[in-house]
Amino acid sequence: MSPSEAGDVPQSYTFVTGENSREGRSHAIRAHWRQRRQRMEMQRQEREEQEQRPLRAILPNVGRPPNDGELDFPANADDDAANSPDKDPRDSPVLPDEVPLGILEGIPAQALSGMNVALGSSRLDPFDRFPVQLTSKHHRLLHHWISTFAGMMFNMRTTVFNPMRDVWFPLDLSNAASFNAIMAHSAAHLSRMQGFPVSNEAVRFKVEAVGIVQLWARDPTLALSDDTIAAILRLLSFERYWGSEDEWRIHHNGLLQIIEARGGIATLQSNWRLAITTYLVTLMARPSWFDSSNQLREISQQSMTTHPVLGQLGNLYKTRCLWLLSFMQDMRTFMGNSPEISNHGLAHYTYIRDAILTIRLDLYLHDEDLQDEGDMNERERIRLACLFYICIMLQGSVSQGYNPDSGNPVDFHHGYSIMYLDQSLARHHTQWQGSIQSLFHCLFQGEIAAQTPPSRLQYALDLTNILGSTSPEARHGVERCMLQILCQALMEIRATLDYDWTPDSLLACIEGH
Structure with missing residues (x-):
């Protein structure tokens, strides 16, 4: 007999030799089932204790005081x-x-x-x-x-x-x-x-x-x-x-x-x-x-x-x-309800395509300048503002239900038009070609800006400011996703970026705000 730890029932040990192997097997089987019954009994007692605890339905407390913290329940x-x-x-x-x-x-x-x-x-x-x-x-x-x-x-x-x-x-x-x-x-x-x-x-x-x-x-x-x-x-x-x-x-x-x-x-x-x-x-x-x-x-x-x-x-x-x-x-x-874009893409809108490629080229040339921490720099802000301006105009054309077969490009004040945006960029192509700073000046400060309602210009800047307050990974991911979507709409560019940036892939990997 050898006593176990304090408080436990002493355990017996049987030494098995070649002469009493049958008795050893019987002892091992009995010990196995005894231990199994003990485990089952402990599990049953735990279940009874759990069932005796008060239940809590997942319902809101309408009158509960505000909780400024996050999910801060105690461990028990x-x-x-x-x-x-x-x-x-x-x-x-x-x-x-x-x-x-x-x-x-x-x-x-x-x-x-x-x-x-x-x-x-x-x-x-x-x-x-x-x-x-x-x-x-x-x-x-x-x-x-x-x-x-x-x-x-x-x-x-x-x-x-x-x-x-x-x-x-x-x-x-x-x-x-x-x-x-x-x-x-x-x-x-x-x-x-x-x-x-x-x-x-x-x-x-x-x-x-x-x-x-x-x-x-x-x-x-x-x-x-x-x-x-x-x-x-x-x-x-x-x-x-x-x-x-x-x-x-x-x-x-x-x-x-x-x-x-x-x-x-x-x-x-x-x-x-x-x-x-x-x-x-x-x-x-x-x-x-x-x-x-x-x-x-x-x-x-x-x-x-x-x-x-x-x-x-x-x-x-x-x-x-x-x-x-x-x-x-x-x-x-984004742009999912536009039959014009889904059927023909943006390839025949030459100057919208060039503006998007200008933004994409600037991202490639200055990718190493992106900060891993802190606020976005001025170049990143300008690039995002131009990107949002184009997206707002494209989405506006979808929302207004623009019909390209009508032959009427309308204008920015009375209704969005992809054709009108393309024509405006064409008239000032020599001023902004190949330069993200010049493109920003044309869209937000030059003649194109003068033809755009101030509320739409401000909305593009508001989008830029809010995204600028987020984490670097969020800013960089959104920019690449939007360029991926726009470049795919061009239909001429297959391998647009080094990584297949999609909204789902971004949502799955981003670390919060």
Whole structure:
């Protein structure tokens, strides 16, 4: 007999020789099953202890005080929730900043991290605490949403602010309507990946979400609630990428009416996630950040201390992060509704093509001058401003539905026209040819600028200023993605850059703001 560690039952040892091998085997089998029963008993006791803990539904606390920090729950959130009288048991569970990822890298690591953060809980089955009763369809779409779609929205491992992890996940899982809206998102994205342009499953989930919102709208206690606003925000994002502008306008007008009935955007200050997301959507007049009818002046400025939303600590930074995510998503659909560009490209617009190639050449020549840290330099600012000017004009032509067969180029004041932009660049070609500084002068200070509405010039500069406030990796990635998209539209350039820069690849690798 040999005693084990203090407090344990002494263990017996049997020495096996050639004469008693049968007895040795019997002893080993009995010891194996005894240890197995002990492990099963310990697991059963752990499950009973878990089930006795108070459950916390993933629901928003409408009246909760503002939380200026990020996801800052303690390590043992269940114990604290049970012991603290001030802790609302409905608060969403949150993991620490750094999630153990083992040896996983890339998209699998992001998917695992996203799953941990979104569904982290002390319960063994995290899928039993959702706003709706999950079916096999929900499980399939939820897995796709977290592992594929959401995994492409910034690097989930980053310890800094992450708009998908820290804002959208808590809002999406807060109520049944928002949850059905992200199921519609996931179904539409999965269908597109499989080669189907339309998803009937996405339509059904969208109709379900709209039906819930309409039901809430008829209830005086829910019509102006945070849940209703969160659901409308998700329906707006669905319509931006998978629906129609008309449907987007209906939801957008409804959101503005709710905010007005509540007493203004300042009434959302108790829910900072909802406040900054709603405020950003109210800046939009059309569902694309490439459209100059939107309003970006406030978030392009450096200080807004008196603003009801941006004046709160850290909210300007967080709002810009949300805008960056939304803007990079817009790059997926940039010029996507233009039959003229999709059928013929930009190759026959000679001077637009030369302007784009001038921007691209300047990037190549001065690529080593790009700063890895800090603010963008003057050359980078000029190059981005020229790039945004061209993008705004091209998107404007798409939005106005310009018909090239009409033979009427219109002008910048009465309606956008790709042909008119090409003709304006042609008239001043000798002034800007081969020089990014001269091109900037023509577009923003010379005769072309005089023919362009000041609001559109300012919008291009606002876009430049906001992007200039982001990280170097974000600025460099956006610039390369936009040049990649434009150069592919030229149809004459196949290998445009050293790396295949796409919005999806950028979203999957960028480290936050």
